[in-house]
Amino acid sequence: MRRIFTVCLVLLFSLTVQAQLTVEKIMEDPAKWIGTSPSNIFWSEDSKTIYFNWNPEQNRADSLYKITLTNRTPQKVSRAEKESLGLSGFGRSAAYSKDFRKKLYLKNGNIFIQDTGTLAERQLTNTLDRKGSLSFSKDEKHVIFTMGNDIYTIALADGTLQQWTNFSMENRRPEAKAGEADKVLEKDQLDLFQFLREAKEDKEAREKYEKGAPKTGPKKISLGGKMLQGALASPDLKYVFYRLAEPARDAKRTIVPNYVTASGYTEDIPARTKVGQPTGSTEAFVYHIAKDTVFKINLKDIPGIEDEPQYLADYPDRPKSKNKVRSVSFQNPVWSPDATYAVIAIRSNDNKDRWIMKLDGETGKLSPIDRQHDEAWIAGPGIGGGFGGSGIGFIDEHTLYFQSEETGYSHVYTYDMRTGTKKALTSGNFEVQTLELSKDKQWFYMTTNEVHPGEKHFYKMSVNGGERIKLTSMTGGNEVTLSPDEKMIAIRYSNANTPWELYLQPATPGAVAEKITSSTTAAFNAYAWKMPQVISFTARDGKEIYARVYEPTKKKKNGKAVIFVHGAGYLQNAHKWWSQYFREYMFHNLLTDLGYTVMDIDFRASSGYGRDVRTGIYRHMGGKDLTDNVDGAKLLVEKYGINPKKIGIYGGSYGGFITLMAMFTTPDVFAAGAALRPVTDWAAYNQGYTANILNEPHLDPIAYRRSSPIFFAEGLKGKLLICHGQVDVNVHIQDTYRLAQRLIELRKENWEVASYPVEDHGFVQPTSWMDEYKRILKLFESM
Structure with missing residues (x-):
């Protein structure tokens, strides 16, 4: 009887904890309420020790911990040992x-x-x-x-x-020539003053001596007032590659006012430029050490360098550019082990091309190896910002490897420098997301999502291609750090309702992974967190779209639904590992407890699904990315029994943008929307992100006009909440203020703005999170 009574008390306690899930609770300091997962995992060079950052004691900052293969209980690393490691x-x-x-x-x-x-x-x-x-x-x-x-x-x-090398920072730009008046003035000075005559004679004698003296040290190379970037010597010390960048001197920068400051005064935060501002230029050079000669790399050797993007055909009356050669950005060369070959990755600044070129150090000339062209934009794992990094290298003296989205998915290719033969090592409707060459250069280690778009697994494959040997088996996300001897793998693993933990496993197929850390708190573990169902549905154009669904019990179901729109555009959230949107995950559990059905969609533009999904928004943000969410709303009605008049939508950043487009352009689908730190006009956002997708405002105004919510604000019918951090240096609060003025002039009444004086783009203060999500919950409760 006593045992039954104890079990009943435990069950009652668990139900009470679950019933007490509140906005205040889930928005507390995550380190104290959830716990801190291990991060920054690395091995000692002898493959006997794993180091990682961790904070199980809930201190103000993480500490360095370690385990060994013989003692797998985490131990805090002493300060002396940490300093001896030289973590850099x-x-x-x-x-x-x-x-x-x-x-x-x-x-x-x-x-x-x-x-x-x-x-x-x-x-x-x-x-x-x-x-x-x-x-x-x-x-x-x-x-x-x-x-x-x-x-x-x-x-x-x-x-x-x-x-x-001897790069000179002095500005060698031509000086103005002396006129006749200047010559007379100089002659008078020399005639009048003996010390000036002596100084001139000394200078002339010194220059004559230096001209005849034997040369010592490297040649002085003038930077001409430009910025030196990426100086890199070849392994045989024959050549030096370098870039010179000239920043745009007339690019206008924005400022963000900060009102809550220690000084008591309003202080301006210098911020970024807006898309379309001048970006400067870059040139690349080769210094031939033995010849003491500098070659400028000629862009005309690049195939298709003068090609115009197709979108310009929409503007037949535009002024023609005088310079047909497109500007580019250079990565540092990758040298073959014996320095016979140098390969350089080059990207066009209009984002349409990525070239891999052979660089001849003797002449500075380029010859093509591979061209990846996309009328939208070049990106993808091992290709985007990191092309020329981990995605490219040499297997041996003559075999190059690289990644390309040639088939629509990022895959691994080799290229024989002697024969010009290109070979695909992987293929299929999945991505190679990480790539590492073994020390003996016989194997590739890689992470792919071939089992399911929402799973990450670690594989081993011969450098010649063929079978991929799967080394991980736990369903979810497996982030692997291989030991230097390649016999063990440290796995940072999570699933959809369990945060990241450290596991250790032999690097062999079928091996069992041993859990090393337990990071979550007792309070977090007391709640029965729901495992969202990962589903897929067919969008209106036939594309398969993935989503997470949180479904309440039939008893609690209230006929309402909320769609969450993730941020960043190019990001994945309908997956089987712990979400970076962990607060939203917990909020969705709370909503489900209240009877809501919640859907979280990987709409067009999301990562993990290849080129076509990523570029589905080219020149029209708020097009397919929005209709994917609208089609999700339709599925909620048809399959999950949701009242079509009781569907809300919310999200931050890109999610805030989609929320605005949903409320303005499909107002009969969504009854309420919460747009958090939203982009309201893409012409006000930054160059690096926006120019990929919409080109530049002065070149493609059509794309910006149809993609910016501020131009569709008259369509608002439902209830709209806008929340924005006052010191957001990413999406400036100016976006929200401009939209607010537009809504005022349109005489709209069913909207409100909440600003947060001390918050940047990602909120930090728990009280700000609490206030924001109380408002969001109140909004959806009013549907």
Whole structure:
């Protein structure tokens, strides 16, 4: 009897906790209420220790923890051990010898070399100068690096330091020629003053001596008043590649006023430019060290460099550009192991092309390897902002590998530099999302979503292609960090209703992963969090669209529904791992408890589904991305029994934009909408994101006009809530104020604005989150 009574008390307590789920609770400080997941996972070079950031004690900041293969209980790393690690030596700043027995890295601003077997390290420099771009020379007898603006080497045998470039910051632009009056004035000065005559004679004698003296040190290369970028020496120290950038001097920048300040005064925050402002220009050069000659890389060698984008045909009366050669951005070259080949990735600044080109260091000329063209824009895993990074490299002296969306999905290709033969190693309706070459260069390790668009798994595949060996098995998201000896994998894993935890597993198929951390709090664990169902439906144009659905019990179901629209556009949220929108996930649990059915859609523009889904919004944001949500609303009515007059919609940033387009252009579908930090006019947003999708306002005004909610505000019928942070430096609150004025002039009455004086684009203060989501809940309760 006593045991039954105890069980009943436990069940009663659990039900009470679940019934008490409130906006105040779910919007508390997540570190204290949910817990902090492990992050920034890395291995020691001997593959015996895993380090990670963690905060199980709920301190003000995360600490460094570790486990070993023999002691898998997490231990906090001492300050002395942490300092000895030289954490900047882990990750991208590290460079390895060909056999991976030596590692170069920066620690406390200086260069160290480590024996990866014994972990013994030796300091190579001891200066205050800024250093970077570490690498071994071809013969591995020297360390190549940048210090300040220039290229240097250190001989590993005796520590000899040698400078290989001499970039001059002086402005070599032509000076105005002296006129006749100036010559007379100069003659008078020399006639009158002996010290000036002596100074001139000394200068002329010094210049004559220096002209006849033997040359010492590298040639001075003038930057001509431009900014030096990406200086990189070839492994054989024959060539130096570098870029010169000239920033746009007349680009107008925005400001964001900050009203709640320590000084008590309103202070201006300097912010970004708006899309379409001048972006400056970049040129690339090769310095041939032996010839002491600089070659400028000629863009005319690039195939299709003069091609005009198709959208310009919509503007037949536009002024013709005098310069037909499109501007481009260069990535740093990737050199083959023996330095025979240099390959460089180049992207057109109109976002329509990505070229991979062979660079001839002897002449500075380019020859084509691969061209990826898209009339929308180039992006995708291993291709977008990171092309030329992890997505490209050499397998051996003559075999290049890279990623391309040639088939509509990001896949792996090889290219034989000798024969020009290109080969696809992977194919199918899935993405290769990460790619890593094994140390022996016999295998690729990769993360793909081939099992399901909402799952991430880790695979091993021969560099020749063929079967992919699946190494992970847990359903959800598997973020893998491979041990240096490639025998073990550290997995940061989560599923849809469980936050990220650290697991450890042998790098073999079918192996069982061992859970290492438990991060969530007792209060969080006490609630029975709902596992959303991942579904798919067919959109009006036949495309398969994925969504999460949170469904209440039949007893609680109230006939109302809410559609959540994720932010960022290019982002995935209808997946099987823990969402970055964890607050919204908890809010959806609360709504479900109240009887709402909630749908969270990966609309057109979302990531994880390949090129066609990503570019479905090209030149019309608020087109297919909106109709996907409208089709989701139709499904809620037809399949889930929702009252068509009781559907709400909400989201932040891009989600706020879609909410406005929904309320303005499909007002009979949605009864209420909450637009959080929304873009109201895309002409006011930034260059990097917006120009990809809508081109530039002065070149494609049609795209901006049909994509900006402010032009459709007269369509508002339902109830609208707009929430915006006052110091948002991403989407400026000016967007909301302009829309508010438009709604006032249209005499609309069923809307309100809530501004948050201390919040940026992503809210920080729990009280701001609480206030915002209380307003959202009140809005939906009023439907």
